[in-house]
Amino acid sequence: MRTERFQRVLQQLSSETDAQLDELATTVAAQRSTRASYRALDVARGSVCCHHCGSLAVVRYGRAHGLQRYRCKDCLRTSSAVTGTPLAGLRAKEKFAANSACMARRLTVRETAEECGIAVSTAFRWRHRFLQAVVPQQPSGVEGLLETDETYFLYSRKGQRKLPEPRKRGGRAKKRGLSKEQVPVLVAIARGQGFTADRVMKPGMKGKDLVEALRHVVKPDTVVCSDGNAAYFALPRELGVTLKMFSASKHGSPINPSFHVQTVNSYHSRMKGWLNGEFRGVSTKYLDRYVAWQRLLVWFKDRPTPEEFITSALGRQLINT
Ligand SMILES: [Zn+2]
Numbered sequence: 001m002r003t004e005r006f007q008r009v010l011q012q013l014s015s016e017t018d019a020q021l022d023e024l025a026t027t028v029a030a031q032r033s034t035r036a037s038y039r040a041l042d043v044a045r046g047s048v049c050c051h052h053c054g055s056l057a058v059v060r061y062g063r064a065h066g067l068q069r070y071r072c073k074d075c076l077r078t079s080s081a082v083t084g085t086p087l088a089g090l091r092a093k094e095k096f097a098a099n100s101a102c103m104a105r106r107l108t109v110r111e112t113a114e115e116c117g118i119a120v121s122t123a124f125r126w127r128h129r130f131l132q133a134v135v136p137q138q139p140s141g142v143e144g145l146l147e148t149d150e151t152y153f154l155y156s157r158k159g160q161r162k163l164p165e166p167r168k169r170g171g172r173a174k175k176r177g178l179s180k181e182q183v184p185v186l187v188a189i190a191r192g193q194g195f196t197a198d199r200v201m202k203p204g205m206k207g208k209d210l211v212e213a214l215r216h217v218v219k220p221d222t223v224v225c226s227d228g229n230a231a232y233f234a235l236p237r238e239l240g241v242t243l244k245m246f247s248a249s250k251h252g253s254p255i256n257p258s259f260h261v262q263t264v265n266s267y268h269s270r271m272k273g274w275l276n277g278e279f280r281g282v283s284t285k286y287l288d289r290y291v292a293w294q295r296l297l298v299w300f301k302d303r304p305t306p307e308e309f310i311t312s313a314l315g316r317q318l319i320n321t
Pocket of ligand 1: 050052055
């Protein structure tokens with residue numbers, strides 16, 4: 001609705017300088033981003049029960065730090081959308097939408113800090129808080145054909161102090177082949193369905209580790225397709241799935257063309273290109289967060305909205321469902 005006041009503002013714009021118009025555009029963009037952040041946080045709250053005692057007797061109770069506040073009639077404590085989530089305690093929530101947009105573009109912490117006007121250390125902390133709740137957002141009871149395969153990342157202590165034996169960034173394993181320095185990342189994709197499961201495994205993973213990783217992902221009638229790793233033989237025995245080993249002929253082509261793991265392999269190579277390329281390697285300690293980041297982006301076809309990103313960060317599962 002065009003009020004007289006707004007009409008006057010619009011008319012005044014014709015006399016402003018280019019620099020003033022630029023400043024105005026920046027201010028408007030920041031204002032939009034701020035509103036998107038708070039809207040996303042308010043909308044994402046989802047359940048209306050008390051974060052502290054679980055009571056449903058919750059009423060609106062003003063606003064605090066820009067967010068809708070709620071009060072529980074039973075325990076009398078207040079809460080907001082971020083209470084009890086990984087985003088609790090973070091300041092400058094008005095920049096959450098901008099941070100989400102940067103993360104949707106896979107930007108580095110430096111680039112994100114620059115775009116959002118926050119410290120590099122803050123951008124790093126936010127990145128990990130935003131991904132913390134996404135790690136367990138895995139698919140369950142997948143039907144049809146599940147491609148599974150591992151890829152390996154060199155063990156890295158990037159960012160940790162007191163490195164026992166520093167390795168050049170990037171670097172190489174000292175031993176050839178799969179040693180303890182190689183950390184397996186298992187990825188399982190339900191072909192044609194978009195469901196993706198992942199798990200950072202222990203070096204030298206065994207059958208029981210695989211069973212543990214895929215227990216909730218598969219159903220007994222799931223067909224698991226994998227390469228020749230003997231650890232997979234535990235799956236039919238323990239989980240009742242049908243196992244189709246992908247075995248290549250001497251010429252490298254699969255004997256049965258539908259049993260391949262190409263979807264997983266291209267997923268792996270994109271992940272490695274990004275993490276080892278643009279990010280120049282990531283710390284093994286945080287590898288599960290980065291793997292979750294890729295999973296989230298792929299689910300939303302690289303265009304998660306700030307609302308979708310923030311909702312996922314608050315722990316409501318939108319992906320793999
Ligand atoms: Zn309560």
